[in-house]
Amino acid sequence: MFCYDKGIKLFGADFYLDAERVVPFSFVSHGHTDHLRNHKRVLATPPTARFHKLRKHKSEVLAVDFNRPVEVEGYQVELLPAGHILGSAQILVEKNGTSLLYTGDFKLRHGSTCEPIEIRHADILIMESTYGHPDYQFASPEQLEEALDRFIRNCLRWGEVPVVLAYALGKAQEAVRIINGFGHRVLVHPNVAKFAAVYEAFGYDIGPYEVWQEGMPADGVLVVPPHATRKPIFLNLGPYRTVLLSGWANGNGRYRFGADEAIPFSDHADFRELLEFVKQVRPRRIYTTHGFDEFPAYLRAAGFDARPLRSSGQLSLF
Numbered sequence: 001m002f003c004y005d006k007g008i009k010l011f012g013a014d015f016y017l018d019a020e021r022v023v024p025f026s027f028v029s030h031g032h033t034d035h036l037r038n039h040k041r042v043l044a045t046p047p048t049a050r051f052h053k054l055r056k057h058k059s060e061v062l063a064v065d066f067n068r069p070v071e072v073e074g075y076q077v078e079l080l081p082a083g084h085i086l087g088s089a090q091i092l093v094e095k096n097g098t099s100l101l102y103t104g105d106f107k108l109r110h111g112s113t114c115e116p117i118e119i120r121h122a123d124i125l126i127m128e129s130t131y132g133h134p135d136y137q138f139a140s141p142e143q144l145e146e147a148l149d150r151f152i153r154n155c156l157r158w159g160e161v162p163v164v165l166a167y168a169l170g171k172a173q174e175a176v177r178i179i180n181g182f183g184h185r186v187l188v189h190p191n192v193a194k195f196a197a198v199y200e201a202f203g204y205d206i207g208p209y210e211v212w213q214e215g216m217p218a219d220g221v222l223v224v225p226p227h228a229t230r231k232p233i234f235l236n237l238g239p240y241r242t243v244l245l246s247g248w249a250n251g252n253g254r255y256r257f258g259a260d261e262a263i264p265f266s267d268h269a270d271f272r273e274l275l276e277f278v279k280q281v282r283p284r285r286i287y288t289t290h291g292f293d294e295f296p297a298y299l300r301a302a303g304f305d306a307r308p309l310r311s312s313g314q315l316s317l318f
C-alpha cells in the first residue's frame with residue numbers, strides 16, 4: 001500500500017504523506033513548521049492552506065474539506081479531523097478494499113479551538129506516538145483552566161506580570177480563549193495575533209486581545225511563544241513570572257525554556273489516548289512514527305501487530 005523513501009509515499013503514485021523533503025505532491029497534515037515544505041503541490045484542509053501561506057510557503061495548494069472523499073492518483077482519499085490544532089487532519093486512503101489511516105499529529109481531548117477528532121476503522125494505521133510512554137499523562141481541559149487561573153492569581157497577588165509561554169499556533173489561541181474567560185486583559189506576541197486571525201476567519205471566537213509591542217505597559221496577561229522571553233523587550237518589563245504549557249512539563253521542558261513553572265498541557269495525545277485511539281481504529285497492522293522506541297512493544301502487549309516505521313536508508317515497501 002505504501003513505501004518509505006525519506007517519507008511515506010503511496011505505492012505506485014507520486015503522492016506523499018507529510019513528506020520530510022521537498023517532493024512534487026504531498027498531503028500536509030497541519031500548519032506546524034516541522035510539517036511544512038515548499039512542495040510543488042500540497043493537499044491540505046483550508047485552514048492548513050492558510051497557515052501554509054502565512055508561513056511564506058509557495059506551493060500550489062489543493063484545499064480539501066473534511067469528509068469530502070477525492071481521488072488522487074488512483075486512490076480514494078478522505079481527510080478526517082485530528083483534534084491537534086485548527087484544520088489538523090488525518091488522511092484515510094483506500095484502494096482495492098484495503099484502507100490506510102495516517103494520523104499526523106492528533107489528540108483525543110477536546111479543545112475549544114479546533115475540530116474534535118474523528119476516529120475511523122482502517123486496516124493499516126500509521127500513527128504518531130510522540131508521547132508513547134506511560135510517564136506522559138496530560139492535564140484535562142478543566143485541569144489546565146484551574147492551573148492557569150491559580151498561576152495568574154498568584155502572580156497578580158505578588159505584583160508580577162503573568163507570562164504564559166505557549167506555541168504561537170494552536171496552544172496560544174487556546175490559552176487566549178481561556179484567559180479571556182477569567183476576565184483578564186490579554187496581550188499577545190505579534191505571531192500569536194497573526195495565527196489568531198485565521199482562527200477568527202474560520203469562526204473560532206477566542207475573545208479580545210491586543211498585540212503587545214515594545215514600550216507598551218504590560219498591564220494584563222502576556223501570551224508569547226517560549227523563545228520570546230529571550231528578547232530585549234523583556235528586560236524592561238519589571239517583575240514577571242513565566243509558566244510553560246508543554247507536554248514535556250513532565251520531563252525537563254520547564255528547564256529547557258527557563259520557565260518558572262510548567263503545566264503538562266499538550267496538543268498531542270498522551271500515552272492513554274494513544275492506546276484508546278488504537279483500540280477504536282482496530283487496525284490489522286500498526287506503524288509508529290516519532291517518540292519512544294518502546295511504544296510498539298506496549299501495543300504488542302495489548303494484542304496489536306505494531307512496529308516502528310523506520311527507513312533503512314533504502315526504499316522500503318510495506
Ligand SMILES: [Zn+2]
Binds near residue numbers: 030032084105
Ligand atoms: Zn503539530
